[in-house]
Amino acid sequence: MSIIRYANTEISLNLVMSKQPSNATRFKTAIYKTIFLICSIVMYSYSNAQDKGIHFDNNTNWKGILAKARAENKYIFVDCFTTWCGPCKYMSNIIFPMEEVGNFYNDKFINVSMQFDSTINDAENIKARYADAAFIFGEYKxxxxxxxxxxxxxxxxxxxxxGSCSTKEFIIIGTNALDPEKQYYTQIKKYNAGQRDSIFLNNLTLMALAAFDDSLTEKFSKECNAILNDANKSKLNYRLKQIIFSKELKSVGGWVNLEKWDNEQWYTYSNKIRKTxxxxxxxxxxxxxxxxxxxxxxxxxxxxxxxxxxxxKSxxxxxxxxxxxxxFTNCNDKKILNEALQWSKRSFTNQERIDxxxxxxxxxxxxxxxxxxxxxxxxxxxQKIVIEQGGDKSWSQNVIDKINKGEKTW
Incomplete structure (x- = not known):
């Protein structure tokens, strides 16, 4: 009996031992639990970010969106994007999920995100909007x-x-879209009704450029330049030039490509700019x-x-x-420095108010x-001009002191 009892006990012990995990099993279980916990946190964070960010209605067709806006008396915001667009991904991944962005846009707009290319991985709701995207693409250029x-x-x-922008800028864009004085197409209506004063045309030209409406930018700027005085004309043209430069630079990939810029790229780019x-x-x-x-x-x-x-002359x-x-700050070649000296003197020789x-x-x-x-x-x-204009002479005095001591000013 004892043998039997022992055998039973041994069998019983073996059964108990077989249910207890080994160290390797415990380690695997801990890893699985950790992975599960991390995934849960990530999913919760993603879900939480989606709740806090912009809520897009991506399941209603365009006619339905228009009907919904009329029924709720609410403005519509449409994000037009493609799957290959880097700035689009920045906006959707970084800016749209921001809580302050969501608070503003969800309160003021019915929000729609519309894809303008097609891929083999498109979901059914994306495919259902192909026709709407094609309509918006053509209708609104x-x-x-x-x-x-x-x-x-x-x-x-x-x-x-x-174009992409910061959180603050994106909220300003939405705020301006609700203000008739800052709505581009509302201002065009005023232009078509006959408004032509210089301040109006100046602002309309800048708005056209910001909207990438190149043909009207050219039209408005010509009309504006015809009635502005030289000082304001210079300011407008300088501002337009800076915006165009920034916009076109982004279109060729930003600063990173400039070191490899070649003649063929320059030829293509310059022809485009001259035409546009x-x-x-x-x-x-x-x-x-x-x-x-x-x-x-x-x-x-x-x-x-x-x-x-x-x-x-411009x-x-x-x-x-x-x-x-x-x-001055980058070159030591005396021939080049002398050339720079010539155009430096030109920069203030004919100024009405010398800088x-x-x-x-x-x-x-x-x-x-x-x-x-x-x-x-x-x-x-x-320094004398600085003092006359009510400025601080200390910066010029610092230069004079260094020159007297023979120290570098660059």
């Missing part, structure tokens, strides 16, 4: 991504913006070309480009001063060329 369209509760297009913006083309191309040479540290070509451009004092300062910063650049170039006494004389003139 989508020419870049992401494009943001804003409609009234009655389905009338009020405003558009193109004939009024501003040469100024934009100048900015782009000197940026290429600056990135490549090719100060010889940089200087040749500036000297060629300096004879253009050249601004700011442009000349900026280029002269870049040469002491331009004169400071001139003085610094003189000093770098070894013309110390002249440099001090011009820096003192700059």
């Amino acid at each position: 989508i020419n870049g991504y992401p494009t943001f369209l804003f409609f009234s509760p009655d389905g009338e297009l009020l405003d558009r913006k193109i 913006y004939p009024l501003f083309a040469e100024d934009v191309l100048f900015d782009f070309k000197i940026r290429v040479y600056q990135t490549k540290n090719d100060w010889g070509e940089f200087t040749a480009t500036v000297m060629k451009y300096a004879n253009n 050249v601004s004092s700011d442009d000349l001063n900026k280029c002269a300062w870049l040469i 002491p910063n331009c004169m400071d650049t001139y003085a610094n170039l003189l000093y770098k060329l070894g013309r110390k006494n002249e440099a001090i004389e011009w820096e003192q003139k700059a």
Whole structure:
């Protein structure tokens, strides 16, 4: 019996032992639990982010969205995107899920996210909207991504913006889309009704450019330039040039590609700019070309480009001063420094109200060329102008002190 009892006990013990996990099993179980916990946290965070961000109605067709907007008396926001667009992904992954963005857009708009390309992995709700996307693409002339369209509760297009932006900027875009004075297409209605004053045309030109409406940008800017005085004309053209430059630079991949820019790329790009913006083309191309040479540290070509451009009557004092300062801080070639000295002096010679910063650049170039006494004389003139204009003379005094001590000012 004892043997039997022992056998039974042994069997019983073996059964108990077989149910207890080994160290390896415990380790695997712990890993699985950890993975499950991490996945749960990620899924919860994703779900929570979706709850806090913009709520998109992606299951209703366009006619249904329009009917819903009329019934709720609510504006419509449409995000026009493609699956291959990097800035689109930035907006959808980073900006749209932000709580403050969701709070604003969910309160003010019916939000729609519309895909404008097709892939083999498209979900059924995406496929169901192919026809709607094609209609919006043609009807509202989508020419870049992401494009943001804003409609009234009655389905009338009020405003558009193109390109990625920060959280703050995106909320400002939405806020402006609700303000008739800042709605692009509402302002076009005023233009068609006959409004033509200079302030209105100035603002409308900038709005057209921000909306990537290139043909109307050209039209409005010509009309505006015809009635503006020289100072305001210069300000408008400078602002337009900067916006065009920034927009077009993004279209060719940003700063990263400039070091590898070649003649073929330049030919294609310059032809496009001249065709799209004939009024501003040469100024934009100048900015782009000197940026290429600056990135490549090719100060010889940089200087040749500036000297060629300096004879253009549309050249601004700011442009000349900026280029002269870049040469001063980056180049030691005396021939090039002397070239920069010429356009530096031009930057302030004909100014109605002399900018002491331009004169400071001139003085610094003189000093770098070894013309110390002249440099001090011009820096003192700059300092006098600063004082007359109610500014702080300490920055120019610092330059004068360094020159007197023979120290570098660059």
